[in-house]
Amino acid sequence: MFEKFSWTGLIGGLTFFFYGIQALKNALQLASSNRVRWVIEKMGRSGIRAFVLGTIVTVLLQSSSATTVLLITLAGAKLLELDQAFGIILGADVGTTFIAILFSVKKIAEYSLVIIAIGFILNVAAKRGKIKHYGSILLGFGIIFFGMHLISMSTAPLKDSVGVVSVFRYVSNHPLASFIISTLFTAVIHASAATIGMVISLSFAGLITFEAALPIVLGANVGTCVTAILGSIGTGTEGKRIAIAHTLVKLVGAIVALPFLGEIARSVSSVASIFSGSGLDVTESGKIAASHLLFNVAVAAVFMPLKKPFVALVKKLYPEPRRDEEKPFAPRYLDERFLSTPLLAFAQARRELIRVAGYALDLFISSLEMFGDSEDVPLCVQEIKKKDDKIDVLNRAIRFYLSRLSQEELTPEQAGEQFVLINIAGNIEEIGDIVSRDLASLAMDKWEQGIHFSEEGWKEITDFHSLVVDGFNLTISALASPHPDIVREIQNHQQKVYLLEQEYKKTHIKRIHSGMSETMRSSAIHWDVLNNLRRVHGQLTYIAKTFMESPFLKGNQ
Template sequence: MLIFFGIVGGLAIFLYGMQIASESLQLVAGSRFKKVLKFLTKNQFMGVAFGCIVTFLLQSSSATTVLLVSFVSASLMNLTQTLGVILGANIGTTLTVQLISLKFSDYALLLIALGFLLRFMKKNPHFKEIGGVILGFGFIFYGMKIMSDSMVPLRTVPTFTHMLTSLGQRPVLGTILATLFTAIIQSSAATLGLAISLSTQGLLPLKAAIPIIFGSNIGTCATALLSSIGVSQEAKKVAIAHTLFKIMGVIIFFPFIGQLTALMQYMGGDMGRQIANIHTIFNVGLAVIFIPFTSQMAKLVHWLVPEKKEEGIGVPRYITPKALDTPMIAIEQANQEVIRIGRLIQKMTKEVLDAVLSKNRIKLAELQGLEAAIDRLAQALTNYLSDLSQKTIDEHTAQKVINLLFINNDLEHIGDLYEKMLTKGYKILKDDLNFSNEGLEELREMHKTVIEMIDLTIDALEYGDWEKARTVTLEQPYIIMDEWRYRKTHILRLQQGIQDSRATSNIHLDLINIMQKVCEHSRNICQVLLYEAGQLYDLFNIFEDAETVESKDA
């Protein structure tokens, strides 16, 4: 029983160390990956390098797969580009295993102590993050030591040693067992760490370890496959491509277990290093074999996962709860979801006034449905960002969460304003009201301005066009004066006794005011974007410009 407790406890410490190291490495890396993404994925070889680096920092090829899903969904990459990154991610996992195979266990407690001291240096956040990395690896090596020491008594148990030795004669069974175990604990590094501990104690011969290596590589795909359930087709394609690479690789390498064993015996080294080296040879071999055929693999995946009808508009497309464990992925997904909401607002902006003025009941109902969908998306994104803010995130990510919450809130308010416009549309339809020609012209002029401001705002949001954001911010005083002028001319028409103006007076003034408020919210969004980019003009100068406009107009 004590042996079991030691193995399970050591494995738990190992996995906890992996988690700490992953979180801390992400904080050290920050958001740099997105900045170099396009450069590193210009060709498949650069993609392999990118996947290797990212996976080592994330300490999880599955997390890298989730990152790729986000980038493909955001149209930052295509499926063919991701295949090179997936192959690189496979190599990235080998770096961790190579570190595990090194005999750092004797220094594990030293690493834990050093990491603990650095982690609690509150005055220097950078040291705190580095301390987390050291502490995480300290726990990894300490967990390895506990597992290894706990297995010493098993060397005298003939039944156990015979069972492990027999895996060399039954490689298919060994592969299946390792696949299932890795899928359960969701860490191929932990499976291989356990295998290294067994081999270090002389319990697991190399020929029996190789099927475990194969199974751990297949089992690690389970996390990506599970995370793709219920999400977009692109998510499924990336996850399935990851799995296909592993399965096809095992099929290719399986007949050469004897040759791999002989090669490692020829190269020498302790058993831990030999297991790590075979793991590396397997994944580097996959990259060498499949890089020339990524286009064909993409076609195969497209054939296996055909496109299907898109889910409802009100269902989030980019945000996935699984990504919350990897903040830099989660923030990118949230950013793409808020852009999607912005594009839906843009569509509604262009259609809402015509629906109101045309007395088209079907169009009014359609846009009401769109507004309800936007509400659901905005609420889902708010919940997602709130959950993300509870995670361990760096200062930059925390500020980005706040900025996205502000932007999402303003977009939702714009949708609510359009809901009010649609309500006015039903009133016009019910009472069969008509605007004066002059009134219609003013509404259309104001609507034209709103469309322009929303177009500039959403482009600034999606493409980081700060000039467009600045234009929206500086145009707001003029829009306020337009609204004031339209109210004034409407009142003049009332004084002239124009019947249509009298019948639609309240609705006309409300519509003008609603559109002006839409522009205010678009300005708020642009101010957040400019603040985020460090390019926000002094607000006092903006207000002074507004006062100048008002005084001139008066």
């Protein structure tokens, strides 16, 4: 294609290559992420099962960094611990080599324009759904391979350049420098597949040998850990431990391998020659991809049996820190970095919803103090309103965060989940308003008029309040770990609340008929308190039912 080196060909090839990497990653995540988080939450276990799970998930997402950041997110939500995540991390490192193996097949690059055409047709022909996602995936693959083809063709003439040959000879003779440069480059671009893909493209052009590429492969494996480290900023202890474990595994593996690069190269070449003798020609690019795979398989084979002592070491290196005084009025989990990946953004929003639901529960529990016979009722009401203001801040932040997700980049299921989570934030805010506005107003009326509940009436209110608290706890459980059984339990609980409300209203009327003075004076307030407590439980039932019927969860049950 090019008789001499072409800067435009190289720059154009790099542009297509990096754009294709991003497009493919986005397409794969859109097509598969609906189930990925749920699968990891439910099936993430120690041992071989977790390793296989990590491999499969990363083949789907085509980014070990994305898998690791997802694990960090789940750990921050208290849904996963390091000992569960460790096997998934090792599997993710193996799964990410799949695309490098595809990169090494030069024939695919030669048909890249055909792949682009097929992907484009599928993408345009289908308005939504799986076919459109498959078209986007093929389009991303095609653009990557076309970029690689341009890179190899535009740089092929450089193999006759004395200066370029000298540069690559220096690279071959200084593996440590190659390793460091590769680590830094991969850390900047956040994609080990991109680094290895570029090296494979240069091998197609005959500019780099397998031996010279080995330290670059090791550097790419270490450099990709930076994404996980950045993703752990602002998360809890377990999230940071997962990032540390991922980095240590890669770093130790690379440090051990660096002194033996010559032996590794000879071993891989010997195996390749055996295949060549059987009629299967293993190219330099094939050896590069194979070394990437073998490194990660070897690391997994060494560290899997050492899981328990290694996890213990990481926990010693990063112990549970002392907790500073929290600031509940500020969002804790709504990280803007995750907005480009809806899967992770929804996970962060759910964490914040669970947090704000906890504050709403605390608010509701405190509401009973407003109806006591203490002289501190105005102070209690003031504290209730302050707590509700903080809940309002968090709910507004959640809704704003979710609204920033682009509708065009969401699947129908993700758009449905976005709608559900925004609605739930509104329901929690409504609970806060019922307590701080309606119940607080009733409490002030009772205090200002000097009204006292009868002993029987006060017991009814406290018992009814306790029943709603139970419903609150069930709803938070449904948000943290969705299951249809919890929703059924909440719906049954709603029936209990309704029946108990009717029973207490009947006994209240009987007390009025019997002429109890306290009951007669407190009748209107007593009645309205029960009504508002029931309204709170109604919101809880609606939250659980809406969440469980969201398209995202219905697709994963």
